[in-house]
Amino acid sequence: MLRLTWVQPEDLIGHELRQARQDGREPSAVAARWHAAAGPEAPLTAGASPTPCSPYLRLLAGDLLDELADLPSTLAEHEPTDLAGIVSRCPDWPATTGDRAPASVTVSRLEAAWLGRAVGCLLGKPVEKLPLPAIRSLARAAGNWPLSTYFTARGVPADLLARHPWNRRSATCSLAENIDGMPEDDDLNYPLLALLVLQRHGRGFTTSDVARVWLDELPAGRTFTAERVAYRNLLSGLEPPLTARHHNPFREWIGALIRADVHGWTNPGDPAAAAERAHRDATLTHTANGVYAAMFTAAVIATAATGEHDVHACLRVGLTVVPSRSRLARAVRHAVGLAHEHADAGFDTVVDALHATHAATYHWVHAVPNTALTAAALTHAGGDFTGSVCRAVSGGWDTDSNGATAGSVAGLLAGTPDALPERWTAPLKNRLATSVGDFDGSGFDTLARLTLLEASRP
Structure with missing residues (x-):
């Protein structure tokens, strides 16, 4: 099944709950309703959760997104957009x-x-989405730390690459040994x-x-x-x-x-x-x-x-x-x-x-x-x-x-x-x-x- 990323309500609601807390809104009541319905957390690195949710959860997520949008913000005075x-x-x-x-x-x-x-x-493409310790370990293993040139897989132990794989879409064109134009x-x-x-x-x-x-x-x-x-x-x-x-x-x-x-x-x-x-x-x-x-x-x-x-x-x-x-x-x-x-x-x-x-x-x-x-x-x-x-x-x-x-x-x-x-x-x-x-x-x-x-x- 096609899992469209970044737009499905059930994948957006977790991010919106986090954003609400950051911009001075109180989302606790909405969050409680979502979690009581067994709604999933926001995907950590991908734009869509791995499995589809029920039609009920999708409808609920849309309604809750609307409710969150109506919550007042305590930071609005200091953070305008106009x-x-x-x-x-x-x-x-x-x-x-x-x-x-x-x-x-x-x-x-x-x-x-x-x-x-x-x-x-x-330079940043192959390590996008990787946690900070992984970036440091991969660079050190290649003798490239402190970082001074493009990342490479040459000399990096296979077990380290298995634990911290390069960005899937980028490794084939952004590691030093693979670069051929931008x-x-x-x-x-x-x-x-x-x-x-x-x-x-x-x-x-x-x-x-x-x-x-x-x-x-x-x-x-x-x-x-x-x-x-x-x-x-x-x-x-x-x-x-x-x-x-x-x-x-x-x-x-x-x-x-x-x-x-x-x-x-x-x-x-x-x-x-x-x-x-x-x-x-x-x-x-x-x-x-x-x-x-x-x-x-x-x-x-x-x-x-x-x-x-x-x-x-x-x-x-x-x-x-x-x-x-x-x-x-x-x-x-x-x-x-x-x-x-x-x-x-x-x-x-x-x-x-x-x-x-x-x-x-x-x-x-x-x-x-x-x-x-x-x-x-x-x-x-x-x-x-x-x-x-x-x-x-x-x-x-x-x-x-x-x-x-x-x-x-x-x-x-x-x-x-x-x-x-x-x-x-x-x-x-x-x-x-x-x-x-x-x-x-x-x-x-x-x-x-x-x-x-x-x-x-x-």
């Missing part, structure tokens, strides 16, 4: 340069950013979609324009978590921003963050504009901290794109577009502080502290811990390319997404493709696989030129 509310809670919101961002980014810097994003994603991944598909949105609708694009491009160009099977729920909601006739809220327990997960790079790349030196455009994109699928993660990332990247600031300044600017009392802002400040405090120690110390703080509360794909980890990795590495991507991936959680974002920022700071070590970029063969639009087989140099056109467009 842009005006966000800006009003950001006392240091940056000044904008106007409707047109200055074209102060170079095609070489953009190519380094595209390459950096691909490298970081590829394989398809949602962490690269979404920047391509954002580029298409700008090409077709310009800087004034709307959230509905994003939805139209998705429906035209993004296969439903290439979406996951919040994006798949929003896709389903669109096909059910719902419109943004309801697409982000209806039966969507993943609305604060990492999906909007991984779509933010292009908005930063095309608004160099204008973090306010980058954040505002990331907000338009993100609210198709996300709310509150899920949106803030995208805005933070876009602002960091817009600041880095000019080549005039170090990574610490970029991260400080990123925080100016996040409500200061939100969970995401607090988590990022804490993570950056840890990285500074342990600057002379191994990054493992920082990672262990972050996991001790967040792992029991948040799902491993949630935006709050992953954004914090990425900020800590960039800080601890001082923006160095290899140090940034390796630290981001070595910290676990959503390894390929964190590696991709760290690689994008560090690639911008490096400034040119030649500044990225060849051991990272040569296996990519300047070739990207994708099912989005006409981009399959594109080179990163071509993507950089297309991005520069959008950065220069009025």
